[in-house]
Amino acid sequence: MTYIISLLPGDGIGVEVIEATRPLLDDAAHAGGFELETTRYDWGSERYLESGSMMPDDAIETLETYDAILLGAVGHPDIPDHVTLRGMMLPIRKAFDQQVCKRPSVLFDGVESPLRGYDGGDIDFVVYRENTEGEYADAGGHEHRGYPHEVAVQTAVYTRQGTETIVRAAFEAARSREGRLTNVTKSNAQAHGMVFWDEIVEEVSSDYPDVTVERLLVDAASMDLVRRPDEFDVLVASNLFGDILTDIGAIVSGSMGMAPSANINVEGHSPSMFEPVHGSAPDIAGRGIANPLATVLSVSMLFDHLGESEVARDIWRAVESQLADADAPRTPDLGGSATTEAVVEDIRTRL
């Protein structure tokens, strides 16, 4: 078996964590008894500054042929964030129908939550975020910033197909975990899109009598993710709300540097994409101290998606074992002084 994987390191610490993690991919192939071919594409902000576009015109055709994509991060201090996001990440998610974004939040043994005095139970939940429409949709030209009244219009779009896809994925996940789903919306204020979303959750729930559904408004959910993060199992939310909730999820479970994510094409016709939740972090870029664990865990999710579940589990366990070991190297965000590379080297030894 040979898998072909494209690497899109992107910008800033994205490049550092992808480069550092590369040898681990080969170790995993060796351990799992399969072949791996990787190709790196240097698309991103540097390219944009030179040529005016983040990716070449045929980028999507190029990526289409791969089994999976591993992305670092995109973002540059001299380029507005909406330009970088819409220049690379959003088009890929959209072109490949990566409708389901899965973002686990786990407080590993040996890691302290930044919630001071937190003495609750284990934090172990996963957010299913709708990934291609909602508040980030291009609503066919309805968006504008207009003359003459300085009105800016941004439309959110919820299709039945898109909403059902994410909701079903979340119910399936809940069924395979603790059987609890929290549906996060804002249907008291957004009476069209979010009420539609709630109705679909209600409908789909009849196929999952074994899953308990809790409803929370996004403001309350944000508070509760800080107040009682140990009580969540699976959360499902729209594109924007999921984005916000997963940053909260990342930080309550230790560091932005440890949060992995998967952008999944449910049908399996096009490649899925795996990436750390964090951005290019210009404040620490170039120093070799970025935490690579978000990327390592994303690699675990990538292999799991390809059906190499044993290798996926072994990588995840190597991270668990490293974090539980007080003498193991840690990057500064986790209170240590180790480099990105030293952390990956230690993971490779454990693997």
Ligand code: ATP
């Ligand atoms: P972008 O504009 O691309 O989103 P950002 O500066 O907003 O980049 P984030 O990923 O949102 O970066 O992270 C916010 C902060 O968290 C960073 O500035 C950095 O200090 C810290 N951080 C993020 N990722 C890591 C990491 N892998 N290791 C250590 N610290 C990190």
Ligand code: MG
């Ligand atoms: Mg950011």
